Each structure stands twice: as C-alpha cells, then as structure tokens.
Amino acid sequence: MMIIIVLTHPISTISLMIILFISILAHIFYYKVYIKNDTNIKKIIFIYLKFLIYLAVFAFAWWTFASGSLNTFANLLKWGLSIDYFISAPRDLLNYPYSVPLFERFFNQIGFFLFFSMSLVGFFYMISNKCDILTFSYAICGFTILALGFLPSSIGITLIEPRWWFLAQILLSIPLAATIFILINLYEPNLMRILLFTIFIISFTFMMITSNAANLDNSIFSPNTQVRFAFTESEMASVDSVSKLWKDTIRSDIYYANCSNFYYGLSIIAFDKNIYEKNFSATGPELILIRNEILYKPFWLFATTYKLNYDPEILLDDQRYSKIYDIKTVRAWCII
Missing domain, CATH: 1.10.287 (Helix Hairpins)
Structure with a gap:
C-alpha cells in the first residue's frame, strides 16, 4: 500500500x-x-x-x-515558498477575480465554503469527549489538511493550496455528515427530517457540481471565470499542421503552447506578455496562433484566469500581420 x-x-x-x-x-x-x-x-x-x-x-x-x-x-x-515561484502574473491581472460579477463569484464559492463551514460543527463534535481516539484523530487530521489550504496564503507563502482543498473535502466529508445528522435530529417528526435531509442534499450537491472547480465543460454559470482545459480536435490538428509549414517563431496562449510543445515536441512561445502589453511587434518572421476560445471566453494568462476586454486580431491587423490560416476555431497571423 x-x-x-x-x-x-x-x-x-x-x-x-x-x-x-x-x-x-x-x-x-x-x-x-x-x-x-x-x-x-x-x-x-x-x-x-x-x-x-x-x-x-x-x-x-x-x-x-x-x-x-x-x-x-x-x-x-x-524562495521561501513564495507564490511568485509559481505565478509571475502582473498585479492587475491577479485582481481580475474582483471584477467578476458578484453573483458569479458567490455562486462559484458558496458550495465550497458551505462545505467547510458546516463540517466544522461535526469536527467539534468529533473532538469532544463523546468520541473515541480514532474519531478524535481523524477529525484533527482533516482539519489540519484544511488549514494547509488556507493559512499559507494569509502569511504570503504558498503550498499549492487548491490541492489541499480537494483532499480536505475528502477527509471532512465525515464531519460534514455528522453535522447533517446533528441538525436534522433537532426536528422530531420523521417526515420533517426526511424532507430537510432531501432538500439539503439536493441543493448542496447542485452547488458543488455546478461550481467552476467541478464543472469543466459548461460555462453557463461561470461565463467570466470558467476556463476550458480540453482542446477540440480542430485545435490540436491546427497546431500540428501549422508547425509543419512554418519553421520560424510561433507564439500562442500559454496553455495551448505548453500542451502543444508536450504532445508534438514543438517550441511554441507563450504570448502572454504581448497580450498584456497589447503589443505584437516582432524582430523577425513570426506566426501568431489565436484560438477563438480566448477571444470571447476566459483563458489562462500568466498562469491565472483572465478574460480579454479587446480583440487581439484587430491589434495584429493594425501591426501589419497577415492572416494566412483560418478554420474558425484557430487562426494564424504572420509577419515576415
């Protein structure tokens, strides 16, 4: 094991x-x-x-x-576990989540925080003298993992917090279950208990599975924060085809570039800085791959979520790039 x-x-x-x-x-x-x-x-x-x-x-x-x-x-x-070791995004990009509509932020986080806050009731019950040593130890371990997901960022360091959040959800599911049973047992009629239990489970499940952390293929509830990490077949075929025809510098968004480099052994450069500075000026022959996805939806920029407020293709056209490839999902602009 x-x-x-x-x-x-x-x-x-x-x-x-x-x-x-x-x-x-x-x-x-x-x-x-x-x-x-x-x-x-x-x-x-x-x-x-x-x-x-x-x-x-x-x-x-x-x-x-x-x-x-x-x-x-x-x-x-x-580096002292500095967050800059993982994320080197400009400060104003890191503030992007604060520009997201309040309802969307609330909807994305309500299930997450409700899960942990309610599990604390069960946690305190499990560490009371009513429970045995194994229950006590389990509760302490779960709470420690949860603390690792929140405390480091509050003191300016990072321990890859999201990984600990998901592990904490696994461990604290039992304290949460204890909380649910404690609450529903406050009501005497069995019918009321069943009704409350059903309503809670359905609503809680809905909030958890529709958040942007769990729902990766539908952005209805998170149009400003949901990043699509799965590529379409046309996106993968495009980078393969273009790379065989163009032997000079190729740039694209960081996630598309990194995945293409990994799967096809290419050397595509991320154009994060160009997007941020709104400047695609080149010193030599260069090709820019623009996915349709990044024009209208959130994408990965400097390893953080961001949604463009301008059209980079207009910028490319103004800076004398020529469109040489267009299959709707991916377009290629070059300058010689």
Missing part, C-alpha cells in the same frame, strides 16, 4: 506523511487530556512513527531517482 501511494503523486505521499505525524500528536494529546493515562501510548506512537519513517525514506529515494535531483524542491525552499 505504501509503495502504491508513493508511486501515484507526491501530494498523496506528503499528505499521508502529514496525516501520520498529526495522528501521533493527536494520540498523545487524547491520552494526556481525555484518558489521563499514557500506558499504551508508546506502543501506538512507535507503530505510527516507524511507518512514517519508512514512508519518508522511500518517498524521497523514489523522487530523487525519478527526477534525477531534488533541485525544484530545494529552490522552492530557497
């Missing part, structure tokens, strides 16, 4: 290390405060600690072997 976890994803391995470490602390606290007897605690801690050490040694050995080095991890620590 340990080997499988290590081979899946580094976040899974690190999260398991954290859970094991927090479990040790939770057991110590529970035995000291609630039971007031630490007779068996040493044996339990030894088992957890042994597994944690084995996991850590195997994980770092595998990461070093698979990557060839741990330079990225070392550089991240050197």
Whole structure:
C-alpha cells in the first residue's frame, strides 16, 4: 500500500506523511487530556512513527531517482515558498477575480465554503469527549489538511493550496455528515427530517457540481471565470499542421503552447506578455496562433484566469500581420 501511494503523486505521499505525524500528536494529546493515562501510548506512537519513517525514506529515494535531483524542491525552499515561484502574473491581472460579477463569484464559492463551514460543527463534535481516539484523530487530521489550504496564503507563502482543498473535502466529508445528522435530529417528526435531509442534499450537491472547480465543460454559470482545459480536435490538428509549414517563431496562449510543445515536441512561445502589453511587434518572421476560445471566453494568462476586454486580431491587423490560416476555431497571423 505504501509503495502504491508513493508511486501515484507526491501530494498523496506528503499528505499521508502529514496525516501520520498529526495522528501521533493527536494520540498523545487524547491520552494526556481525555484518558489521563499514557500506558499504551508508546506502543501506538512507535507503530505510527516507524511507518512514517519508512514512508519518508522511500518517498524521497523514489523522487530523487525519478527526477534525477531534488533541485525544484530545494529552490522552492530557497524562495521561501513564495507564490511568485509559481505565478509571475502582473498585479492587475491577479485582481481580475474582483471584477467578476458578484453573483458569479458567490455562486462559484458558496458550495465550497458551505462545505467547510458546516463540517466544522461535526469536527467539534468529533473532538469532544463523546468520541473515541480514532474519531478524535481523524477529525484533527482533516482539519489540519484544511488549514494547509488556507493559512499559507494569509502569511504570503504558498503550498499549492487548491490541492489541499480537494483532499480536505475528502477527509471532512465525515464531519460534514455528522453535522447533517446533528441538525436534522433537532426536528422530531420523521417526515420533517426526511424532507430537510432531501432538500439539503439536493441543493448542496447542485452547488458543488455546478461550481467552476467541478464543472469543466459548461460555462453557463461561470461565463467570466470558467476556463476550458480540453482542446477540440480542430485545435490540436491546427497546431500540428501549422508547425509543419512554418519553421520560424510561433507564439500562442500559454496553455495551448505548453500542451502543444508536450504532445508534438514543438517550441511554441507563450504570448502572454504581448497580450498584456497589447503589443505584437516582432524582430523577425513570426506566426501568431489565436484560438477563438480566448477571444470571447476566459483563458489562462500568466498562469491565472483572465478574460480579454479587446480583440487581439484587430491589434495584429493594425501591426501589419497577415492572416494566412483560418478554420474558425484557430487562426494564424504572420509577419515576415
């Protein structure tokens, strides 16, 4: 089991290390405060600690072997876990979410925050003296993972917070279930309990699955924040065809460029800076690939979500680029 976890994803391995470490602390606290007897605690801690050490040694050995080095991890620590290590977008682009209509922001986040806020009720119940050591330890681990998703950004560092949010949702689903049962048990008639339970589950599920984090193929509810990460067949075929005909510099949006470089072994350059500065001036032959998607919908710009407020094709035309390729979903503009 340990080997499988290590081979899946580094976040899974690190999260398991954290859970094991927090479990040790939770057991110590529970035995000291609630039971007031630490007779068996040493044996339990030894088992957890042994597994944690084995996991850590195997994980770092595998990461070093698979990557060839741990330079990225070392550089991240050197940067002080700064968010700038991952995102180097201009400040005004980072403020784009604040320009999104209030209803859309509310709709995107209500399910997310309602999930965590309501799970806190179950969390406090699970850490009370009414529950056993395993329940107490589980609740503490879930809350710790949740804290990793929120606290770092408040002090100016980053730990890839969204990854911890999703893991916290898995762990805190049990405290949330406890909250639901606590609330519906406040009502005596069974019919009322069933009705409240049904209404809550349906409405809560709807809010969760229609948010832009879960709904990746429909932007009806999030027209200003929903980024389409899946490419159409014509988009992939276009970059393959154009790259075979054009041997000089090619530029496109960062997500399209990175994926094309990965799948086709190309060297397409991101034009994020050109889009931001509204300047496509070139020093030599250059081809610009414009997806129709980025003209009217949000897309990835400087590794953050953004929606254009101007038409870059008008800009290209003004700067003497010529359109040489057009299949509606993708257009190519060149200058020689």
